Amino acid sequence: MTVRYQNLMKTYDSNEEKNKIDDLMTETFLARRQALLNSNTFTVKEMKDAYPKLFERGQFWAEVDRIAGEQNWLEGATAKMGNWMQKVAQFCVCGEGEAVDELQKILGGEVIVAAGGGPTVSPIVIQDENECVVVVQGEPVLHCASKVEALIAWCAAHSVLNVKFGKKNKNVGLFLQKMVLNIDDGVKIPKPVMQLLVHLSF
Secondary structure (H helix, E strand, O other), X not given: OOHHHHHHHOOOOOHHHHHHHHHHHHHOXXXXXXXXXXXXXXXXXXXXXXXXXXXXXXXXXXHHHHHHOOOOHHHHHHHHXXXXXXXXXXXXXXXXXXXXXXXXXXXXXXXXXXXXXXXXOOOEEEEOOOOEEEEEOOEEEEEEOOHHXXXXXXXXXXXXXXXXXXXXXXXXXXXXXXXXXXXXXXXXXXXXXXHHHHHHOO
């Protein structure tokens, strides 16, 4: 490992040192993406060992910005999520906080947001009184201050870490990814998702 890559393992406090991390993460972006996309065996733990800074809140969302090719992607995604959750809540006659649960009832799948609980292989959001944690392959990926951010991070983590949606959560995941967040990875939209979209469009 070169000195340049070793610098990514350090903890920086000042703005100047933070900028160094930003520069290094940007410089290693293409190599990181190629390693992920060209390998079916690259685990989340291996990514954490190679790029620990990627799993800090600032760098996780900076990585999403790099992938999306725009700055402050999270800000726009949060607004879109709020708008769509309002539509789902009105359609399901429920509170916005229950909208994702209602989505899962309509589209099927396992619970995305769970209260407490231990590590899990499938991507999930673990929620307690203080925060939500996105867990992928049993590894904590991101600590979030809100359920909305955690749901967006849950979607984004599939792209950042090149993880496929689980079979049981594919419909909900693709609805949030494609319809809510406008992330297009070329996967065909399932019929149940299209049917729900038609209902929500009126």
